[in-house]
Ligand code: GLY
């Protein structure tokens with residue numbers, strides 16, 4: 561059970577203030593200015609792209625729809641929110657600030673982004689914003705030393721952030737259940753997606769990423785975001801990678817389902833699910849994430865052998881690149897304010913980068929896990945034509961049962977993805993907990 565956000569927020573804000581104090585001291589700045597940012601305009605058009613708030617802004621307060629607004633923080637003073645509420649009868653203007661967080665800010669309401677700039681303190685400022693012409697009169701500098709420090713510490717979620725991520729997972733789990741029912745009812749990818757959105761009560765642009773809803777062979781396209789409007793002749797398998805947002809925090813959830821009568825595929829899904837839960841249980845302080853990724857390759861080799869796809873030893877399947885043909889992405893990534901959160905490779909609060917293990921170019925996390933980090937655990941097993949064609953040309957091809965592999969192409973692939981918190985003890989699996997409550 562979560563404590564109310566109102567009781568968790570003051571400590572969150574105190575943590576952010578302390579981090580900002582350190583970051584500003586490191587960079588030699590007097591103020592931190594964080595722009596919500598403004599929407600990008602479409603070329604030669606009077607329309608904008610959907611507004612996406614600066615993640616640094618929504619770290620401080622739960623406002624995701626405040627274009628043109630700013631947070632100004634000076635160490636030792638209450639943070640200031642310069643809130644833009646335009647005089648506009650064409651659009652819904654952002655609602656006046658309300659809720660558990662407003663008492664912690666000095667709030668000044670202005671009518672335009674230009675007026676907002678005039679409310680910002682003068683002096684040596686670290687200005688965190690996209691370099692965007694619509695931010696007039698303020699020089700954006702995004703100092704690297706400040707970003708490095710803030711990004712590093714953003715890896716350690718506060719209890720307030722974890723409460724929001726639990727809720728993002730609950731919304732996602734509820735919507736996944738609706739999508740699963742739509743699959744079993746024979747709906748199209750588009751129809752399933754609509755059911756997902758309705759159950760999440762979020763529209764596409766509010767989701768943390770474009771949902772992947774793939775039936776049958778489409779599960780083999782890692783980022784399949786096409787949404788066929790008509791149902792296929794037969795529903796065999798369903799891979800859905802879809803998350804939800806809560807006050808700017810993301811969930812990132814994947815499930816793979818087999819239709820009735822496809823027991824062989826269901827058995828493979830069950831093996832992958834057991835393996836996935838094994839990795840999730842190793843999200844513990846001191847665990848190297850890249851080691852966990854390499855471990856997942858060895859376990860996958862065992863699954864491939866057990867199900868009769870390969871005849872070689874697990875070690876040689878990993879060494880010869882066979883497992884990489886079936887599992888060609890990373891085990892997961894940090895998650896939080898962004899679905900692929902910052903600092904997955906960072907060496908220290910001073911920056912630097914920890915390289916990926918050789919031969920694993922898509923891994924997005926090379927750090928050692930520590931309490932407070934939240935990562936996804938998302939192993940996959942796919943039947944991807946392009947990669948299988950390459951594999952057929954390798955010496956290891958002789959030890960692969962190609963008839964068996966070919967028989968599974970019609971299922972596309974399997975991915976199972978949870979969001980898991982590293983704690984001082986047992987991991988907290990936000991996604992499994994959410995499904996248990998959904
Ligand atoms: N949905 C994007 C990912 O799983 O990383």
Ligand code: MN
Pocket residue numbers: 812892893936938977
């Ligand atoms: Mn993911």
Ligand code: MN
Pocket residue numbers: 801802812813814938977
């Ligand atoms: Mn995902």
